[in-house]
Amino acid sequence: MNRYIVSCLGSRERYGIPVALYKSGMLDSFHTDIYVPQIISHISKNVSLPSSFKALLQRNNPELPFQYVDQQFLLGLEFRRRVRRAKSLKERQDLLAHYGAIFAKKVGASINGEKNLIAFTGAALESFLRVKDLGGKAILDQVDPGLLEWERIKNERDMYPGWEIGQDDPPWSYDFEDRVWRELELADEVIVNSQYSKKSLEFWGSKQSIKVVPIASSVQRMKKQNINIRRPLRVLFFGALCLRKGVHYALEAFQILKQKGVEIEMKMAGELYISTEKLRCYSGVTYLGTVASSEVPALFDNTDVMIFPTLSDGFGMVQVESMSRGVPVISSSFCAEIVSHNENGFVLDEVTAEGIAYFIERYSDDRKLLEVHSSAAFDASEKYSVQNYQGLIRELFD
Structure with a gap:
């Protein structure tokens, strides 16, 4: 049997791949880099801590024993x-290139003999060089769609100046682009998590064998019992x-729906990369900050509809997490094809505020449609179960 680092x-x-x-x-x-013992994560769930710190303390998976882990904690x-x-894409990419090189070099130094290695974009190069020198196999898990995505972001920043801090920086890091190219060239195989990512890499010019492996949701599946019939529609970003x-x-x-008098409540959760001044311009929106993984199920259970108007995402795991709790999604077509249009949500062919508002209003006006889509969303999420994902990984690597 093949064995993999x-x-x-x-x-x-x-941690889906190592667990599988x-x-x-x-x-x-x-x-x-950071993997916290399960006992610490368990204790932290019942302690009042900042959400960002609690999220850090839950960096593990209960199905992966600690003794298999070699971490670079500091x-x-x-x-x-x-x-x-x-705050900018370039700054984040430069940091990933810098720390990814240090991380990959240490991983490579620990490898002795002919071994197979699976590594992720930006933190693979030096360890790939070591593995190839020793006669092993290098497999790259390509995290994002790459150049096509970066160009989309640049175009959007040009159209919406002043929204993100750091918009005057170069659109992306050309050093990071060079690093990604070298990792792709060294890889014997490339794994992506959607057809969208595969097409994006082919657009970029990648010639390697590219295999699509949709990833699994870590959120426990639970069908929504109480559909919101009379209350204002609860929308989550x-x-x-x-x-x-x-x-x-x-x-x-x-803002469009508010001006029309449509009764909705909108909450937003996640890392903040836009100007706080811009966010304050939209009164009535509740910003929750970052959310620890243990709190995600409850977040969806108090939501009627999730919106995911991404301009580019390799996969978009939050879609599956949402559907796993019976919450339909208004998504875009620039990510994994998880949502089926007008069956378990709606898909935007082009991302516009008017398009998002139109579909939100349909759910607000037709709660029976919301109920039907909620049930269908839950059923569709079974495809992305951990068991199915582990079967795909076994089939791919055995």
Whole structure:
């Protein structure tokens, strides 16, 4: 049986790949920056702590034993602190290139003999060089759609000046672009999580074998019991509050509906990358800040509809998390094809405030439609179960 080392800077996909390989008996070791023992995470759930700190303390997976983990804890803390302060795409990419190189070099130094390695974009290069020198196999998990996505962000920033801090910086880091290219060239295989990402890499010019493996939701599935019949419609925007995620269109949609007298409540949760002055312009919107993973199910349980007007996302896990709790999604077409239009949500062919407002108003006016889509969303989420994902990983790597 093949065995694999997995290397991951951050908590990508809630550690889905190392967990799947461990449960299949194929995991050699898992290298990461921060991985907190389960007992500490369990205790922190019942302690009053800032959401960002509580989220950090839940960096683990109960199905992955701690003894399989080799972590670079101090590097992870420094990397996390600086990334949280970064406001521009270029700044975040430069930080990932810098810390990713340090991380990958240490991972590479720990590898002896012919080993197979799965590593993630930006933190793979030096460890790939080591693995290839030793005759092993290098597999890259491509995190985002790359150049196509960065160009979309640049165009949006040009159209909406003053929304994001750091908009005067270069649109993306050309050093990071070079690093990603070198990782792609070294990789024997590339994994992506959606057809959208695959098409984006092919647009970029990648010639490697690209395999699509949709990722799983870590949120426990639970069908919504009480559909909102008479109360104002509760709408959630969940994810980084930035131009790439379409936060500006969501806010403008709320303003349109408010002016029309449509009764809705809008909450936003996630890292804030837009100017606070812009956010304050939209009175009536509640900003919750970052949300720890343990608090995500309750967040969806108090939501009727989630909006995900992203301009580009390799996958868009929040769609699956939302549907896992019976919450239909108004999504865009620039991500994984998870939502089926007018079956378990709505899909925007083009992201506009008017389009978002139109579909929100349909749910507000027709609560029976909301109920039908809620049930269908829950049913569709079964496809993205952990069991199905682990089966795909076993099939791919065994």
